[in-house]
Amino acid sequence: MRLNLFPGAKVKEVTYIKDIVERNKIKVPEGLRELVRILASGIGSSTNPTRICNTFQSVSQLQITDKTINEYISDIQDAFLIEEALRYDVKGRKYIGTETKYYFCDLGLRNIVLNLRQQEETHIMENVIYNELRMRGYLVDVGLVECWTTDENGKRKRSKLEVDFVVNNGPERVYIQSAFNMPTKDKEKQERRSLINIADNFRKVIVVKDDIKRKIDDDGVVTIGLFDFLLDEQSIERY
16 A cells, blocks of 8 residues: 555645636646646756747647647746746846746645656755745846857857846845855856856855855855755845
């Protein structure tokens, strides 16, 4: 006999989906369920309706258009199941409409949708940080930073780096990188790279899972532990 450790979990999922279906008069409920599963498995990943539609068609026999996918996503957002983080060009100071990211408002419900599979700690931690920032009242975007690099042949080339979160509160801004861990200097350099290529003087923070003492490097980048970030509401506003 299989023991159900979460007896009310499936009921919650069914109730959520049923409510969205009934309120929006959705004609293909299984399509909505499959879309929720796709979004749940891709938290923190850049995507767009066309890519979601392609994924949908690869895992389902249902035929659903980009337009319907957009409508379903809007319905899911209206039910406060997910939130959308827009992509923002930091240097160009403009939004880029080609791709976006989605985060689950309730990670417990997200995990139940996937039957407690796909427990990627890196993506879950990123979603936890996003939710905490939103709970504190910040507006949160996903940043894109354009920079120039030199390859092994000495050739200069332009590349685009991602900043996990561009966090805004009125005139104040903080750039945040979610780094599960930084076990090597190379990994630390990789996580810092997008932040140190931002020319303004706003705060730049890396959050790691480890319980570490807050530190600041020569470039002004602060590294703090996840627990420090979660337990101290002022953790990204002072140093």
